[in-house]
Amino acid sequence: MAQNDDNLLKKITGHAKEYGFIFPSSEIYDGLAAAYDYGQNGVELKNNIKEYWWKAMVQMNENIVGIDAAIFMHPTTWKASGHVDAFNDPLIDNKDSKKRYRADVLIEEVVAKYEAKIAKEVEKAKKRFGDDFDEAQFLATNPNVKRSQDKIDEIENRLGTSLEKGDLADIKALIEELGIADPVSGSKNWTDVRQFNLMFSTELGSLAEGANKIYLRPETAQGIFVNYLNVQKTGRMKIPFGIAQIGKAFRNEIIARQFIFRMREFEQMEMQFFVKPGEEMTWYENWKAKRIAWHKALGLGEENYRFHDHINLAHYANAATDVQFNFPMGFKELEGIHSRTDFDLKAHEEHSGKKLQFFDPEENKSYVPYVIETSIGLDRMFLAIMSASYTEETLEDGSERTVMKIPAALAPYKVAVLPLVKKDGLPEKAREILSDLRFDFNCQYDEKDAIGKRYRRQDAIGTPFCVTVDYDTMEDNTVTIRDRDDLSQIRISIDELKSKLKESCALEGLLKKL
Ligand code: GAP
Numbered sequence: 397m398a399q400n401d402d403n404l405l406k407k408i409t410g411h412a413k414e415y416g417f418i419f420p421s422s423e424i425y426d427g428l429a430a431a432y433d434y435g436q437n438g439v440e441l442k443n444n445i446k447e448y449w450w451k452a453m454v455q456m457n458e459n460i461v462g463i464d465a466a467i468f469m470h471p472t473t474w475k476a477s478g479h480v481d482a483f484n485d486p487l488i489d490n491k492d493s494k495k496r497y498r499a500d501v502l503i504e505e506v507v508a509k510y511e512a513k514i515a516k517e518v519e520k521a522k523k524r525f526g527d528d529f530d531e532a533q534f535l536a537t538n539p540n541v542k543r544s545q546d547k548i549d550e551i552e553n554r555l556g557t558s559l560e561k562g563d564l565a566d567i568k569a570l571i572e573e574l575g576i577a578d579p580v581s582g583s584k585n586w587t588d589v590r591q592f593n594l595m596f597s598t599e600l601g602s603l604a605e606g607a608n609k610i611y612l613r614p615e616t617a618q619g620i621f622v623n624y625l626n627v628q629k630t631g632r633m634k635i636p637f638g639i640a641q642i643g644k645a646f647r648n649e650i651i652a653r654q655f656i657f658r659m660r661e662f663e664q665m666e667m668q669f670f671v672k673p674g675e676e677m678t679w680y681e682n683w684k685a686k687r688i689a690w691h692k693a694l695g696l697g698e699e700n701y702r703f704h705d706h707i708n709l710a711h712y713a714n715a716a717t718d719v720q721f722n723f724p725m726g727f728k729e730l731e732g733i734h735s736r737t738d739f740d741l742k743a744h745e746e747h748s749g750k751k752l753q754f755f756d757p758e759e760n761k762s763y764v765p766y767v768i769e770t771s772i773g774l775d776r777m778f779l780a781i782m783s784a785s786y787t788e789e790t791l792e793d794g795s796e797r798t799v800m801k802i803p804a805a806l807a808p809y810k811v812a813v814l815p816l817v818k819k820d821g822l823p824e825k826a827r828e829i830l831s832d833l834r835f836d837f838n839c840q841y842d843e844k845d846a847i848g849k850r851y852r853r854q855d856a857i858g859t860p861f862c863v864t865v866d867y868d869t870m871e872d873n874t875v876t877i878r879d880r881d882d883l884s885q886i887r888i889s890i891d892e893l894k895s896k897l898k899e900s901c902a903l904e905g906l907l908k909k910l
Pocket of ligand 1: 614660729732775
């Protein structure tokens with residue numbers, strides 16, 4: 397992967413727009429901050445990511461089923477879940493620049509600087525010691541690394557405690573002690589830290605009818621919790637079992653930037669796994685292992701993932717970790733894995749007056765199950781794939797290309813069928829091949845411009861294979877098939893095309909690795 401810089405994110409944003417992956421929302425009116433529209437290629441990639449997730453989570457697991465709950469929910473849902481009272485971000489304004497920031501993010505950026513210092517020391521030492529380098533020992537003993545690590549621990553502990561206690565004055569004090577300046581103006585003239593609720597609200601019904609304040613859901617999870625009993629009973633599910641869902645969520649983020657990393661309207665793919673109380677930590681570890689395997693099967697580079705355990709637990713969790721990905725902005729949260737205890741189901745029992753329990757025939761008693769949750773942002777997953785796939789290359793003949801090395805199974809199109817020239821029956825033959833392949837694969841047809849230019853267009857949208865129909869095709873029913881990544885071209889019979897494409901592009905290949 398990729399350089400760790402703003403420039404790469406800018407290039408990806410530009411490429412995504414130029415090649416129909418992502419457009420700023422309502423762009424003809426100059427766009428709307430932190431809202432984006434997926435274009436003709438973006439929607440294909442997004443759908444393929446969803447399918448990979450849904451198949452891995454639902455179809456491959458006998459004890460997991462899916463639902464699709466409404467975005468609008470009874471307002472008491474959000475009182476019970478704790479979101480009305482506790483779904484806040486601490487914000488701070490700079491009095492000179494009038495810019496608003498998340499106070500905890502400003503502090504975490506200082507931590508990231510110390511982490512970068514450690515990474516630099518490790519790189520230097522690796523070069524110095526070569527094959528003899530023992531990273532674990534170096535991290536434990538090098539005085540520079542230890543100094544940075546002590547500082548990280550000190551800052552994180554202080555921030556964690558202050559957030560937990562809601563001690564906003566101490567968060568401001570920490571910002572001042574660390575000498576944090578506004579990244580835009582350099583000013584250190586800060587307001588006090590305030591809490592800001594992230595839920596969007598609107599009214600249900602007209603005012604005359606007595607409108608009711610309702611919220612746009614900030615997570616899909618609550619749609620699963622309130623349906624726990626419906627699914628358990630109608631599906632005759634036995635503990636342990638899971639309910640999965642893909643859907644939109646909305647958060648009024650204070651700082652929404654970095655392209656589709658932090659949006660105000662985004663999509664989540666969540667799964668709640670209901671387990672026997674006391675067994676939650678075993679299942680927590682189990683889901684951590686399963687989810688990291690799902691990520692790594694994509695081949696985006698093992699070194700681009702790491703776990704980051706939470707020190708500051710959300711109001712519902714007794715353990716939580718992030719799967720972080722090495723985005724162009726550095727390692728950031730891609731997915732959350734949380735042990736949510738029985739917090740949600742118990743709270744819904746209390747607020748609704750309905751029992752949400754499971755009768756365990758082995759134990760001969762009823763209990764409120766504990767929950768392990770896996771929650772991944774679809775848009776962040778999209779950005780992770782775009783970041784790891786974006787490649788600029790100089791070819792042997794000195795020409796340059798930009799190629800999206802998207803995992804073949806997720807690529808918007810699997811194959812482009814290209815007649816070498818626009819005459820002598822070649823386009824008709826190409827269309828004949830296309831009409832057969834499109835039952836199994838999303839295909840493109842292109843006959844405009846020189847063949848090299850057409851290859852570049854397919855490289856730019858990540859099509860793994862180009863099939864070229866030439867004069868030999870008319871004689872012997874063979875075509876050339878060009879590989880996007882290594883640029884090799886082989887000649888194969890048209891009859892073999894489907895099996896060749898299936899072997900390289902089917903989701904089955906990814907799912908079998910899990
Ligand atoms: N139900 C648990 C939950 O919502 P979370 O850590 O707040 O947990 C889960 O969110 C995932 O949703 C994150 O790991 C991230 O990928 C995605 N996500 C959260 N806020 C987002 C935002 N503003 N824009 C894009 N994705 C977001």
